[in-house]
Amino acid sequence: MSVEMLRAMILIREFDLLAIELRKQKRVHGVVHPYVGEEAVAVGVCSALRRTDRITSTHRGHGHCIAKGADINRMMAELFGRVDGYCKGKGGSMHIADFAIGMLGANGIVAGGLPIACGAALAAQLEGAGAVTACFFGDGATGEGEFHESLNIASLWKLPLIFVCENNQYGAENAVESVRVVGDIATHAAAYGLPGVTVDGNDVLAVHDATRAAVERARGGDGPTLLHCRTFRWLFHAMRDAPPPETRSADLLASWTARDRDAIARLEDHLAGQGVLTESALRTMRDEVKRDLDAAVAFAEASPYPDPKDLLVDMFAP
Amino acid sequence: MSVEMLRAMILIREFDLLAIELRKQKRVHGVVHPYVGEEAVAVGVCSALRRTDRITSTHRGHGHCIAKGADINRMMAELFGRVDGYCKGKGGSMHIADFAIGMLGANGIVAGGLPIACGAALAAQLEGAGAVTACFFGDGATGEGEFHESLNIASLWKLPLIFVCENNQYGAENAVESVRVVGDIATHAAAYGLPGVTVDGNDVLAVHDATRAAVERARGGDGPTLLHCRTFRWLFHAMRDAPPPETRSADLLASWTARDRDAIARLEDHLAGQGVLTESALRTMRDEVKRDLDAAVAFAEASPYPDPKDLLVDMFAP
Amino acid sequence: MREISFTQALDEAMLEEMERDARVITFATRRATALERTFGGKRVRFTPISEAAFTGIGLGAAGSGYRPVVHWGMVTFSFVAMDQIVNQASKIRYMFGGQADFPVTYRCTTGGGAQIAAQHSQSPYSMFMHLAGLKIVLPATPADAKGLLKSSIRDNNPVIFFECSRLAAVTGPVPDGDVTVPLGVAEVKRAGRDVTVVGLAYYVREALAVAEALAREGISVEVIDPRTLVPLDVAAIRASVRKTGRLVVVDEAPATCSAASEIIAVVTEDPETFRALKAPAQRVCAAPVPVPFSPPLEKAALPDQARIEAAIRRVL
Amino acid sequence: MREISFTQALDEAMLEEMERDARVITFATRRATALERTFGGKRVRFTPISEAAFTGIGLGAAGSGYRPVVHWGMVTFSFVAMDQIVNQASKIRYMFGGQADFPVTYRCTTGGGAQIAAQHSQSPYSMFMHLAGLKIVLPATPADAKGLLKSSIRDNNPVIFFECSRLAAVTGPVPDGDVTVPLGVAEVKRAGRDVTVVGLAYYVREALAVAEALAREGISVEVIDPRTLVPLDVAAIRASVRKTGRLVVVDEAPATCSAASEIIAVVTEDPETFRALKAPAQRVCAAPVPVPFSPPLEKAALPDQARIEAAIRRVL
Ligand SMILES: Cc1ncc(C[n+]2csc(CCOP(=O)(O)OP(=O)(O)O)c2C)c(N)n1
Ligand SMILES: Cc1ncc(C[n+]2csc(CCOP(=O)(O)OP(=O)(O)O)c2C)c(N)n1
Numbered sequence A, B: 001m002s003v004e005m006l007r008a009m010i011l012i013r014e015f016d017l018l019a020i021e022l023r024k025q026k027r028v029h030g031v032v033h034p035y036v037g038e039e040a041v042a043v044g045v046c047s048a049l050r051r052t053d054r055i056t057s058t059h060r061g062h063g064h065c066i067a068k069g070a071d072i073n074r075m076m077a078e079l080f081g082r083v084d085g086y087c088k089g090k091g092g093s094m095h096i097a098d099f100a101i102g103m104l105g106a107n108g109i110v111a112g113g114l115p116i117a118c119g120a121a122l123a124a125q126l127e128g129a130g131a132v133t134a135c136f137f138g139d140g141a142t143g144e145g146e147f148h149e150s151l152n153i154a155s156l157w158k159l160p161l162i163f164v165c166e167n168n169q170y171g172a173e174n175a176v177e178s179v180r181v182v183g184d185i186a187t188h189a190a191a192y193g194l195p196g197v198t199v200d201g202n203d204v205l206a207v208h209d210a211t212r213a214a215v216e217r218a219r220g221g222d223g224p225t226l227l228h229c230r231t232f233r234w235l236f237h238a239m240r241d242a243p244p245p246e247t248r249s250a251d252l253l254a255s256w257t258a259r260d261r262d263a264i265a266r267l268e269d270h271l272a273g274q275g276v277l278t279e280s281a282l283r284t285m286r287d288e289v290k291r292d293l294d295a296a297v298a299f300a301e302a303s304p305y306p307d308p309k310d311l312l313v314d315m316f317a318p
Numbered sequence C, D: 001m002r003e004i005s006f007t008q009a010l011d012e013a014m015l016e017e018m019e020r021d022a023r024v025i026t027f028a029t030r031r032a033t034a035l036e037r038t039f040g041g042k043r044v045r046f047t048p049i050s051e052a053a054f055t056g057i058g059l060g061a062a063g064s065g066y067r068p069v070v071h072w073g074m075v076t077f078s079f080v081a082m083d084q085i086v087n088q089a090s091k092i093r094y095m096f097g098g099q100a101d102f103p104v105t106y107r108c109t110t111g112g113g114a115q116i117a118a119q120h121s122q123s124p125y126s127m128f129m130h131l132a133g134l135k136i137v138l139p140a141t142p143a144d145a146k147g148l149l150k151s152s153i154r155d156n157n158p159v160i161f162f163e164c165s166r167l168a169a170v171t172g173p174v175p176d177g178d179v180t181v182p183l184g185v186a187e188v189k190r191a192g193r194d195v196t197v198v199g200l201a202y203y204v205r206e207a208l209a210v211a212e213a214l215a216r217e218g219i220s221v222e223v224i225d226p227r228t229l230v231p232l233d234v235a236a237i238r239a240s241v242r243k244t245g246r247l248v249v250v251d252e253a254p255a256t257c258s259a260a261s262e263i264i265a266v267v268t269e270d271p272e273t274f275r276a277l278k279a280p281a282q283r284v285c286a287a288p289v290p291v292p293f294s295p296p297l298e299k300a301a302l303p304d305q306a307r308i309e310a311a312i313r314r315v316l
């Protein structure tokens, strides 16, 4: 399982690094919000979920998709704006969804996914089959009213939900300390009568364990948990034609990207230390990831652009 | 000062009891939301404010107006829909304001006044003359996102603001326990890094003291306080043509309206015990209140309805 | 046929649809006591005053297999939830490439005339019509209310269902049994030759009263009730105007960018209908002000029979 | 005259107005570094991502003596704050009987064309126009952007100032010094005889390009830029249509209940203008879909020169 987690984290990182290159080359369109550095959150959480569990995501959603098991071919085709993309090219990077695997969509609106996640959790509660929903959002989202309303109602209704705050220390250019007074986002939980847990978001096993506990609680009918994952956005907030210049200090960046803090390196070292992963197995894994990504790009480029005459298709359900 | 507080509380109660009668008689229009039973909150808070301090109010706003020093003639004329009303008849019960005394308006939107109060507090902070703003809202308003956003930003900017939650145990027909898990609303404060204080909202002196402390903190530049006042709505939520039937238990009502819990009776007894208020002085006070209210009705009825040709007046400022 | 009120008709629709389909659930800030008794607290909930959250909950539950009916209370309160409506509900199916359906119905009351002033007397359906992606329903009679609410709940898309407050107590004949009214089909409430009056909600009644009065003078007024604003039955409206050559639209929303503007635009831009138009089309709408509280001002702000009649006479 | 970009023009307006009046303050979720350096962190703030709160803060500070300029970022994010706009800002002065003024300016970017898909490509000005009580500004050139932003900040009412994203980098001549452009005055950007084209924002440019091309064929197109949508310069638009007898309105919002619908309605309902109208008025608007991501679909969804030209030919 841990090896699978490592593979997923590497794939997420390489996917986004590739997306940046493709965007620079103008082969993919729109905006790219890289998840590089935060992989342990998506993978730690989703590895504790079942396929039938659901998630909602954010503008920075590629990692959540991959961690929940999305097909990178169709993701890549969506970035390329092609008909074989998850949304037939209608959505793009910020609106990838795969309802078949319970990925209910990226979302361009900060905190916009939280109420929707509550609704999915309500559905699961009514279904009674023990499914849970995990809902990803950033530190910046804690400034929004929808964050508060969702915590309140989820707690009141004991919804099977895990609120996953990805505190990557920044909302766009603003450091989290500059937009809220209390650093520990888990402190919000108390006023709603639900558990608030802070974990090292760069320790995928810790995230997994904390999620598992929250999932058990949720499946047991005891309601939601607020999981606060401290992590770091290695790269820029968003790019269109070119990556914007870095404005944060080199020291800060170095402290988070150091081998002992990088989630991927940490898991590699951990698995190596346990003797579960050899140097050559890791090399093979990285090669496979690269091959899969090359194949995804080939898949995307082989897919046609949507036909303008299909512009009105998908508007209203029959 | 305590005698003034008593007078204000009696005036508030009698004003609203009268408004109910006038509404039954269809002499005033629209909706009436009586503040009966909650008078100690408005009076306790506003007695700790200066005329140059500001408040924002709610749909249940008559008490806040009177406590801040509004003219009951012009209030009454507004309920009657007349040109001498505070809003020239354009606002009615839910939209009374008197900017001259810092009463920035009742508000028909639950939690809608909180951001506006933050704006007034920001203005005061920029002015630097030490003015503060008090912002009234109900227990039901704590379900709204604007409550959360306002607490966060006010704390971050150290706005000179007192958040006054009037927990009257109900939001319309719903008991507060049925819409939130944690009973003590002051617990929200911690996650924003500001003081949360719970007081007996039927003890006007306690409310006054707690407000004074919060005002001092605000004037000193240390930012907002969340003041949670436990009180009770004696009557129905709202009436149009007739008061709706009471759905709450007689025991519950009796426990809150008992002499030792009624804010007005308690202050009467306290002042009598201290020898500050004789029986006859009290009688005189009550007679004066009645006379003032009769005069207000006469003032209102003497005032004409607005001329329909003035329909477009007041739309845009020159 | 039974005569029941608009409100009773809506209550019947809810009851029957919840009986018919166990996936129909409902919530609002106000308790729906009768429904709760029948269907239990799992399917019938009351919520904290958190419109943004429970609007999104409706959408999320719809995308996960349920058919929520969410009552906002007054349309006023929907503005607290506007992110979920504009940025999510109206776009969610299309932007995800049609991979899931979102059968959620949002109900709300609308309109003025009850002296509850600016914030509580709004009629902003055109704001929602402008958003491609929502169906918009606005019934004018108890029978249409029941039949359209049933269709809305069965529709597989987000629907906003507006309930005109002044119609709540109005009674009318409502067929027994499971009778639906399709979305997107206008009804000619009265046939006529000389002028087409398109009325919305309460103003269908008022237009009919004016038509009745003018008939005595030999003026023949056709009254059309679109019943749904999205989809709008453009064909029916245009056909009527091609017949009468004259158009008056009556609604209590302010005129600017209103449903009335839209109806005039769809009539004017169609070559054949334009050629048939013999007089300037007229809007009879609210004055461009927030609805004032004081009765004489409120009356002056809203359309009435006199203003409808005057508009008809202007175009004849 | 200097040639500067739309964005530079707006920056100049902010700088000059903040210099001119110490009561002008500004906030947004994004840091305005240059302004902050000049005017300090008290007057120039960045906020948490809390649009509802900071929209109301702008209103409250305006009612307490300041002149806030609040930048929402994209208009998309204003929907989170819609309660403060619809229920508060648009009604606050009137419902309080005019006892205070609320000089607050809300800025936001708008429009599609950058492959950022449904949520981030909206042009919903008509939703705000419908609300009686807000002034609505939509400039098309750098000079108008600067002059209108100055007027908006000096106006004593809530103003929503839309900044078309596709114009941000466009340059044009901007007069030196303190030159304002009044709200409510349209500009004839090109005079013509045969057809009136009312273009909004980016589509003023596109309409001008089409006019230029058609001039070579001897077709004389008048291009009108309303510049402000509330107040709308109805007189100027009607006068032009009375002259040309033909109207095409071009905008990138979907057509339903749009500014384009409104312009057609004000033209059609005026007897004299109606009589002058020789052909059906035409809307050239976005397709009724959320703006799709993929470039060929997005292109198909939005108006372009070919569609403008086709509409002009249809009415000639
Ligand atoms: C309601 C809303 N306001 C503003 C924005 C613009 N915006 C996009 S991402 C972002 C920062 C979000 O920060 P955070 O929640 O911490 O997520 P992160 O980008 O760090 O993953 C902002 C302000 C938005 N998308 N939605
Ligand atoms: C945003 C919004 N949602 C719903 C309502 C309808 N409403 C009016 S008052 C009220 C209850 C408010 O409860 P609370 O905040 O406790 O104040 P109280 O009435 O008890 O003073 C509700 C639901 C409203 N006015 N605004």
Ligand SMILES: [Mg+2]
Binding pocket: A138, A139, A140, A166, A167, A168, A169, A170, A171, A172
């Ligand atoms: Mg962040």
Ligand SMILES: [Mg+2]
Binding pocket: B138, B139, B140, B166, B167, B168, B169, B170, B171, B172
């Ligand atoms: Mg209450």
